[in-house]
Amino acid sequence: MSIIIGLTGGIASGKSTVSSLLIDKGITVIDADLEARLAVEKGEEAYDEIIAHFGNHILLEDGSIDRGKLGSIIFHNESQRLRLNNIVHPAVRKRMLAKKDQAIANGEKLVILDIPLLFESKLTYMVDKTILVFVDEYNQLERLMKRNQLSKEEALARINSQMPLKDKIQLADAVIDNSGTIKETEQQLIEILNKWNAL
Ligand SMILES: CC(C)(COP(=O)(O)OP(=O)(O)OC[C@H]1O[C@@H](n2cnc3c(N)ncnc32)[C@H](O)[C@@H]1O)[C@@H](O)C(=O)NCCC(=O)NCCS
Numbered sequence: 068m069s070i071i072i073g074l075t076g077g078i079a080s081g082k083s084t085v086s087s088l089l090i091d092k093g094i095t096v097i098d099a100d101l102e103a104r105l106a107v108e109k110g111e112e113a114y115d116e117i118i119a120h121f122g123n124h125i126l127l128e129d130g131s132i133d134r135g136k137l138g139s140i141i142f143h144n145e146s147q148r149l150r151l152n153n154i155v156h157p158a159v160r161k162r163m164l165a166k167k168d169q170a171i172a173n174g175e176k177l178v179i180l181d182i183p184l185l186f187e188s189k190l191t192y193m194v195d196k197t198i199l200v201f202v203d204e205y206n207q208l209e210r211l212m213k214r215n216q217l218s219k220e221e222a223l224a225r226i227n228s229q230m231p232l233k234d235k236i237q238l239a240d241a242v243i244d245n246s247g248t249i250k251e252t253e254q255q256l257i258e259i260l261n262k263w264n265a266l
Pocket residue numbers: 077078079099100103133134135137138141148151152155156159182183184228229
């Protein structure tokens with residue numbers, strides 16, 4: 068029997084940091100952001116649909132999607148964001164479920180699905196348990212501005228396009244507070260996995 072854990076959080080809350088700790092332990096992590104990137108590559112159905120809806124001006128010279136430009140549209144406009152979600156999410160779900168099934172078929176005991184919008188998109192049916200990677204508002208904004216080289220306004224637009232992190236606490240089976248050091252985050256992670264007998 069495999070245990071499937073949904074790892075979620077908010078933008079820049081530390082999901083990838085926690086994922087790296089898991090990958091270092093040899094655990095399979097299926098990353099929704101990565102699958103979403105692959106799903107919109109040239110030649111994919113979602114790529115054509117995005118251009119049909121948003122227009123050629125969101126393309127870079129090499130024909131790939133200008134993610135910065137598309138981001139600045141959809142993080143400032145809810146209806147455009149929902150439209151993009153409708154185009155991309157079905158393909159992401161399909162890719163993730165196929166990889167999850169493969170990991171189960173390989174007999175892996177623990178499989179992690181890293182899904183930023185797990186609660187917003189009501190995807191908890193895909194997993195057995197959920198872990199929320201939480202960070203306080205100050206650190207979230209600081210880390211996002213620094214990592215993505217964003218202004219405060221741009222960073223807040225991204226944060227505000229998601230369910231508030233504090234509202235996700237009640238929805239999760241376990242919470243890791245990543246406001247401190249990575250060592251403290253790792254300790255919380257191990258404690259949760261041990262409690263669930265998942266290691
Ligand atoms: C808007 C896009 C082009 C921006 O690309 P960019 O490379 O700058 O960011 P990246 O994809 O690495 O996402 C960073 C984070 O932004 C947040 N985010 C991304 N898309 C969304 C969205 N539609 N709604 C809310 N938050 C989002 C997530 O927390 C994600 O971890 C890209 O995020 C995208 O295509 N989004 C739609 C698909 C999607 O929902 N992906 C999220 C997981 S399925």
